[in-house]
Amino acid sequence: xxxxxxxxxxxxxxxxxxxxxxxxxxxxxxxxxxxxxxxxxxxxxxxxxxxxxxxxxxxxxxxxxxxxxxxxxxxxxxxxxxxxxxxxxxxxxxxxxxxxxxxxxxxxxxxxxxxxxxxxxxxxxxxxxxxxxxxxxxxxxxxxxxxxxxxxxxxxxxxxxxxxxxxxxxxxxxxxxxxxxxxxxxxxxxxxxxxxxxxxxxxxxxxxxxxxxxxxxxxxxxxxxx
Numbered sequence: 001x002x003x004x005x006x007x008x009x010x011x012x013x014x015x016x017x018x019x020x021x022x023x024x025x026x027x028x029x030x031x032x033x034x035x036x037x038x039x040x041x042x043x044x045x046x047x048x049x050x051x052x053x054x055x056x057x058x059x060x061x062x063x064x065x066x067x068x069x070x071x072x073x074x075x076x077x078x079x080x081x082x083x084x085x086x087x088x089x090x091x092x093x094x095x096x097x098x099x100x101x102x103x104x105x106x107x108x109x110x111x112x113x114x115x116x117x118x119x120x121x122x123x124x125x126x127x128x129x130x131x132x133x134x135x136x137x138x139x140x141x142x143x144x145x146x147x148x149x150x151x152x153x154x155x156x157x158x159x160x161x162x163x164x165x166x167x168x169x170x171x172x173x174x175x176x177x178x179x180x181x182x183x184x185x186x187x188x189x190x191x192x193x194x195x196x197x198x199x200x201x202x203x204x205x206x207x208x209x210x211x212x213x214x215x216x217x218x219x220x221x222x223x224x225x226x
Contacts, residue, residue, distance in 0.1 A: 001041045003050050007058055009037050014061050017068070024073050031068075031079040035086055042090045051091035059098035062087075066102045069109055069121065077109070077117040081124035088128040095132045103141055107161075111154030118153070125161055134165035135177045143184040152193045159188045159196060163203040170210045178211060182218055189222050 013030040020026035041050060068080045084102065088095050109121040134142075142165070146158035162184055166173075173181075185207060188200035208215035 001037065001044055001050070003053055006037055006041060006050065007054075007061075010034060010058060011061055014064060017064060024071075024076060027068070027076060028079055031076070031083050035079070035083045038083075038086045038090045042086075051094045054091065054094055056097070059095075059101075062098060063101060066105050069102065069105045074114070074116045074120070078120045081106075081120040085124050085127040085131075088131040092131060093133045095128075096138060099128060099132050100138050100141060103138070104145065107142075107145055107154055107157055110157045111149070111151040122157065125157065126164065129161050129164045130168045133172060134161075134169050135173050139165060139173075139177055140180050143180045146184050147187055152196060155188070155191060155193065156196050156199055159184070159191075159199040159203055162188075163199070163206055166203065166206050166210065178214055181207060182214060185218055186221055 013033045016030040017027050020030075065080055065084065068076055071077055071080070084106075088099070103125075106121045106125050110118050110125060112118055139162075142158045142161050146155055146162070149155050149158070162181060166181060185200065185203055188196060188203065191197050191200060204215065204218070207218070
């Protein structure tokens with residue numbers, strides 16, 4: 001599939017979504033068409049070349065997907081999450097700027113009272129964090145949400161995502177990324193929730209394996225009893 005064909009299809013289907021705010025079947029069908037388009041791109045190389053050449057206009061076209069993550073119909077949320085996972089797998093790092101836009105919403109729904117939609121968003125986050133590079137501003141998003149949120153599920157989600165990001169992307173992380181991880185880690189180790197602290201310990205173990213010297217610095221700043 002050529003870039004032009006993909007761009008035209010995405011614009012058409014996102015317009016279909018916009019025109020059918022009251023017709024969830026049409027929105028579902030549009031999401032399915034876009035999913036199939038990216039799957040076809042994946043099967044017909046060079047997927048990476050096409051993905052890397054996608055302009056900011058394409059990601060702007062897909063921006064309304066962010067709102068659909070909060071749809072009241074769990075079927076829609078499931079399809080949107082499946083589409084985002086596929087886009088991440090096919091476009092890889094090209095998706096990073098768009099990912100920064102949708103991440104806060106995915107995390108928010110993950111921490112909501114809707115267990116079904118929260119599960120879909122959690123599974124989506126687990127996938128995209130390992131498929132699209134998480135560093136710089138994207139990594140900082142997770143740390144900022146972790147530090148600011150009063151919601152235990154949201155904090156737990158952020159700690160888990162930071163651990164996955166660390167394990168997946170440590171080779172490309174720079175000094176500022178490591179400092180962000182230290183900041184999040186120090187906060188998470190003192191979390192009021194025992195489940196969050198348990199996940200923070202998992203994050204620390206991974207951090208210690210990859211950055212042993214920096215882990216010693218973190219240890220010197222926290223109470224040894226934790």
